[in-house]
Amino acid sequence: MHSGRALNTVTALVPRVYIQIFTASVGMGMLVPTLPLFVADLVRDPRTGQENITLVGLAVGMAALGTLLWTLPSGLLLNRISEWVGQIAGLLVMATAVMVLALSPPYSVLIVARLLMGAGMGLWALSRMQYMRRVTPRHQRGRIMSLFGGTNRIGMFVGPGVGGTVAGTLGYEALFLIAGACMAVGLIPGLAYRDAPDNEKESTQSAIGLLRGLGETLMTRRRVLFTAGTGHIFAQAIRSGRPVVLPLYGAFALGLNEQEIGLAVSASAAVDMTLFPLAGYLMDHFGRKFAIVPSFALFSASMALLSQARDFTGLILIGLLIGFSNGIGSGSMLTLGTDLTPSERPGEFLAVWRLVGGIGDMGGPVVVGGVADVFGLMLAPFFVAALGLCGALTFGLFVPETLEKRSSVPAAEP
Numbered sequence: 001m002h003s004g005r006a007l008n009t010v011t012a013l014v015p016r017v018y019i020q021i022f023t024a025s026v027g028m029g030m031l032v033p034t035l036p037l038f039v040a041d042l043v044r045d046p047r048t049g050q051e052n053i054t055l056v057g058l059a060v061g062m063a064a065l066g067t068l069l070w071t072l073p074s075g076l077l078l079n080r081i082s083e084w085v086g087q088i089a090g091l092l093v094m095a096t097a098v099m100v101l102a103l104s105p106p107y108s109v110l111i112v113a114r115l116l117m118g119a120g121m122g123l124w125a126l127s128r129m130q131y132m133r134r135v136t137p138r139h140q141r142g143r144i145m146s147l148f149g150g151t152n153r154i155g156m157f158v159g160p161g162v163g164g165t166v167a168g169t170l171g172y173e174a175l176f177l178i179a180g181a182c183m184a185v186g187l188i189p190g191l192a193y194r195d196a197p198d199n200e201k202e203s204t205q206s207a208i209g210l211l212r213g214l215g216e217t218l219m220t221r222r223r224v225l226f227t228a229g230t231g232h233i234f235a236q237a238i239r240s241g242r243p244v245v246l247p248l249y250g251a252f253a254l255g256l257n258e259q260e261i262g263l264a265v266s267a268s269a270a271v272d273m274t275l276f277p278l279a280g281y282l283m284d285h286f287g288r289k290f291a292i293v294p295s296f297a298l299f300s301a302s303m304a305l306l307s308q309a310r311d312f313t314g315l316i317l318i319g320l321l322i323g324f325s326n327g328i329g330s331g332s333m334l335t336l337g338t339d340l341t342p343s344e345r346p347g348e349f350l351a352v353w354r355l356v357g358g359i360g361d362m363g364g365p366v367v368v369g370g371v372a373d374v375f376g377l378m379l380a381p382f383f384v385a386a387l388g389l390c391g392a393l394t395f396g397l398f399v400p401e402t403l404e405k406r407s408s409v410p411a412a413e414p
Contacts, residue, residue: 013135013144015193017128018151020186024091024124025152027098027182029159029269032243033262034167034175036060037251042107053248053377055107057369060244062111064361066118067125071358074123075351076214083131084194090124091186093117099180102173126354130347133338142283142335142403149331150276157269164262217348224340227398229356232333234391235292236360237367238299241384242322244368249306250315253377260312268319275327282328287403288336293396295329300388306381333357339402363387 036056043055078086097117101110136144159182167175218225246265250256256264282291302322309315337353364384371380 013132015189017132017148019189020087020091020128021148021151022155023186024094024183025155026159026162027095027179029156030163030166030175030179030182031098031159032156032163033160033247033265034163034172034258036244036247037258037261038101038167038172039107039110040248040251042110051252053372054369056248057244057365057367057372059107059110059114061240061362061365061369062114063118063121064240064358064363064365066115066120067122068118068355068358068362069115070119070122071126071355072214072351074126074354075347077123078127078130078347078351079213083127083134084190086123086127087131088187088190090120090122090127091183091190093120094124095180095183095187096120097180098176098183100176102176102180104173122354122358126347126350129334129338129354130350132334133341133346133350136338139284141338142288142331143277143280145335145338146276146280146283146331148334149279150273153269153273153276153327153330157266157273160262160265160269162262164258164260164265167262168258213345214348214351217342217345217352221340221342221349221352225352225356227394228336228340229353231292231391231394231399232337232353232357233360233363234387234394235296235329235333236357237364238296238303238384238388238391239326240361240364241368241380241387242303242326242364244365245303245306245381245384246315246319246322248368248372249309249377249381250312254309254311254315256312256315264312264315264319267316268323271320271323272327272330275324276330279328279330279332283332283335283403287401288332288339289395289399289401291329292332292336293392295325295327295332295392296388296395297392298325299329300385300392301325303381303385303388307378336399336402360387 039056039059040051040053043052044050045052074086094117097113097120100113105113132144132148159179163175163179166178243265246268247261250261250264279291279295299322302318302325305321306318309318337350337357340353341349364387367383367387368380371383
């Protein structure tokens with residue numbers, strides 16, 4: 001495949017993108033119901049037996065902070081290395097950081113490992129996003145990106161159930177080793193399929209030139225980044241709050257074990273993963289906002305209803321509703337971000353877009369932990385729901401429709 005040529009079928013993306021995202025998502029999904037419980041045990045006060053939910057949320061959110069800190073350097077780095085190298089390096093760092101947790105490290109080392117995982121995620125995701133923007137035609141982008149989101153959701157469906165079972169039967173050491181191995185498996189197709197890089201010109205730029213380009217991107221796209229970026233923060237905050245709220249609420253409010261929590265999270269992901277064809281159809285036929293606004297409005301309502309769950313069945317039902325609401329927005333932030341990306345300096349813009357989303361990714365778990373410790377775990381879902389509602393309102397009122405008004409947004413070159 002020649003550099004810059006659009007891929008005409010999804011088949012070509014299977015070994016290059018979709019296998020990687022599936023195996024990595026399985027590994028990350030294994031951590032969703034288990035990592036908060038592992039950290040809660042680690043930071044429990046030995047005298048009182050009390051868990052520090054703030055420290056739990058902080059540990060979970062450290063991956064998002066690592067992504068946040070490394071996103072802009074990743075964008076600049078991708079002007080010097082190929083997208084292929086970025087994806088391979090990112091996956092390798094992610095897998096290593098997860099396997100370190102099998103050593104049962106102290107809390108401080110765990111924080112560093114989570115930061116490194118986030119840095120790897122940032123480089124991997126940005127490399128992949130820039131590659132897909134380059135090789136996918138705009139009129140097919142909604143479906144291709146929703147399939148991307150759907151593949152991620154399939155992995156997140158498989159992962160939690162496997163993770164809960166492994167943690168409950170083999171222990172946390174085996175869990176972290178297997179999760180890291182799942183991420184490393186994605187290296188195999190990545191090494192086998194390498195496309196020609198599309199950044200030879202940029203690779204000759206100096207560091208000062210790259211930073212100047214970043215500044216120009218911030219100035220020329222400031223309005224879009226402020227409006228759509230604000231919605232992106234709220235959207236990612238409610239999404240990242242979900243994998244913290246569900247396990248903690250199930251464990252400490254309902255008294256469920258790892259296997260039950262893993263099943264509840266997997267049930268939510270099962271509904272989530274089936275809706276990506278609908279999400280892609282809505283975005284490509286009716287507009288991006290037609291999927292985005294209902295998704296986050298319903299997501300917000302679902303999180304507010306979480307406090308009504310009284311047992312395992314209740315957690316399952318609310319989880320199914322959350323999965324449905326998130327599913328109809330599958331791939332929406334990826335699609336919107338690539339739509340808004342200008343033809344000039346796409347790496348810098350995508351880095352800023354990822355950075356903005358990373359603020360929400362980091363904020364969601366921290367909000368859950370802080371609210372739970374100060375006001376109680378029962379109120380945490382309401383705060384997360386408020387973030388989602390703000391996101392729906394922002395996208396609905398202030399962000400232009402990128403499908404119908406293509407002329408108002410610089411189109412990305414296929």
